[in-house]
Amino acid sequence: MAGNERDAFQRIRTQEIQIMQFENTLAFAKKIDKNDPLRSFRKEFYIPKINGKESIYLCGNSLGLQPRSVEKHVMTEIEDWRKYGVEGHLHARNPWLYYHHLFTKPLCDLTGAKKNEVVCMNNLTVNLNLMMVTFYRPKSRKTKIVIEGSAFPSDYYAVEQQIRFHGLDPKKNIIELLPRKGEVTLRTEDIIATLEKHKDEIALVLLGAVNYYSGQFFDIKKISKACQKNDLTLGLDLAHAIGNVELKLHDWKVDFATWCSYKYLNSGPGAVSGVFIHDKYAKRPDLPRFAGWWGNDEKTRFKMEKHFVPKEGAAGWQMSNAPIMNMAAHKASLELFEKAGFENLLAKSKLLTGYLDWLLRSQLSITNCQLSIITPSSPSERGCQISLQTQKDGRKIFDRLTKACVIADWREPDVIRVAPVPLYNSFEDVWQFAQLLSA
Numbered sequence: 138m139a140g141n142e143r144d145a146f147q148r149i150r151t152q153e154i155q156i157m158q159f160e161n162t163l164a165f166a167k168k169i170d171k172n173d174p175l176r177s178f179r180k181e182f183y184i185p186k187i188n189g190k191e192s193i194y195l196c197g198n199s200l201g202l203q204p205r206s207v208e209k210h211v212m213t214e215i216e217d218w219r220k221y222g223v224e225g226h227l228h229a230r231n232p233w234l235y236y237h238h239l240f241t242k243p244l245c246d247l248t249g250a251k252k253n254e255v256v257c258m259n260n261l262t263v264n265l266n267l268m269m270v271t272f273y274r275p276k277s278r279k280t281k282i283v284i285e286g287s288a289f290p291s292d293y294y295a296v297e298q299q300i301r302f303h304g305l306d307p308k309k310n311i312i313e314l315l316p317r318k319g320e321v322t323l324r325t326e327d328i329i330a331t332l333e334k335h336k337d338e339i340a341l342v343l344l345g346a347v348n349y350y351s352g353q354f355f356d357i358k359k360i361s362k363a364c365q366k367n368d369l370t371l372g373l374d375l376a377h378a379i380g381n382v383e384l385k386l387h388d389w390k391v392d393f394a395t396w397c398s399y400k401y402l403n404s405g406p407g408a409v410s411g412v413f414i415h416d417k418y419a420k421r422p423d424l425p426r427f428a429g430w431w432g433n434d435e436k437t438r439f440k441m442e443k444h445f446v447p448k449e450g451a452a453g454w455q456m457s458n459a460p461i462m463n464m465a466a467h468k469a470s471l472e473l474f475e476k477a478g479f480e481n482l483l484a485k486s487k488l489l490t491g492y493l494d495w496l497l498r499s500q501l502s503i504t505n506c507q508l509s510i511i512t513p514s515s516p517s518e519r520g521c522q523i524s525l526q527t528q529k530d531g532r533k534i535f536d537r538l539t540k541a542c543v544i545a546d547w548r549e550p551d552v553i554r555v556a557p558v559p560l561y562n563s564f565e566d567v568w569q570f571a572q573l574l575s576a
């Protein structure tokens with residue numbers, strides 16, 4: 138980043154601290170947009186239109202927008218496949234044999250991982266299952282999995298079936314983390330108390346680092362510390378965390394994590410997933426896992442010999458060769474993250490969501506609109522998403538927003554989720570949304 142952009146960021150950070158300076162006017166929103174050093178990134182994306190009018194897209198938590206550069210990156214691979222056929226594995230501009238290596242650095246930057254701790258492969262729920270093959274090993278009394286009561290259904294299904302796969306009863310082997318009566322989010326001290334109380338029965342703790350429903354970002358550092366103290370394995374689903382909040386998976390000593398890349402990582406519907414496996418398992422070929430040739434040591438992979446020799450690190454969990462077309466979109470998108478700098482995106486995100494939160498809480502008296510915010514108000518306990526719980530006529534409010542060109546997300550029975558994304562959303566988007574909501 139150029140020096141003058143850095144200065145601009147310094148100013149943005151200062152504004153963040155002086156949150157009281159926010160103003161509820163279009164002129165103010167436009168002014169911050171104008172001073173936003175990341176404003177040019179919006180032009181790198183296609184913003185969907187409704188009836189010819191640019192929408193207010195607040196659904197990046199569900200499906201990120203398409204970077205304009207995706208087409209070029211996918212075309213590169215289509216051309217090289219046309220030109221080289223099988224030889225593209227070695228001779229394509231980005232040789233397919235090593236294509237997944239392109240993601241190592243950007244994924245390390247986003248997750249706080251070391252080089253051999255990440256690999257890009259498969260899809261999220263597939264990887265969640267693969268990780269449980271290795272890290273959910275029920276033994277004697279330690280058979281249970283701890284999971285959020287409001288976990289994403291796919292994660293819950295995977296957990297139930299893994300338990301059954303080991304011949305155990307899911308009804309007796311899932312410990313759900315539930316909020317206190319009258320509360321929506323979980324308290325760290327309650328999570329830790331549950332872990333300590335049941336430590337002799339727990340085989341795995343599996344958490345969505347950012348809960349998809351409430352938008353709550355758990356205190357992973359503290360939770361991981363409690364896991365280590367009690368000798369518990371901690372796995373994370375980062376679907377709503379990666380590209381959205383700061384992660385330090387290596388330093389926090391998280392055992393494993395997995396994510397998808399079509400939400401905040403803007404890599405397209407069903408786009409490739411990735412996994413993190415802590416360094417401490419890098420040289421453990423003995424760990425049980427499912428295998429395929431791509432996880433085999435590269436030196437012997439093409440000798441086509443019998444007997445699996447896993448590569449060191451997370452790469453040793455790969456099975457199939459890389460889906461290049463799908464990964465080309467991922468490549469385009471991660472280049473934008475690298476160009477913007479994740480730190481900068483986080484600074485803007487805090488400000489952008491801070492503005493939304495401020496408008497909703499202090500300007501709209503949302504209680505009059507029959508709405509309450511269920512996402513924590515502290516910026517350290519959330520990413521960019523804010524979840525609004527409606528008291529009545531929720532679906533009507535949502536439909537009204539849709540008519541007004543807002544693309545947001547409705548979760549049964551009564552929650553509207555909105556996520557201003559720092560790469561492509563503007564302060565004006567946020568201001569317009571707030572006006573529409575209170576109209």
Ligand SMILES: *Cc1c(COP(=O)(O)O)cnc(C)c1O
Pocket residue numbers: 260261262263289291292345349374376377397
């Ligand atoms: C989006 C999401 C999924 C989706 O899983 P896929 O395998 O990519 O279809 C799973 N878990 C969580 C927590 C999610 O947010």
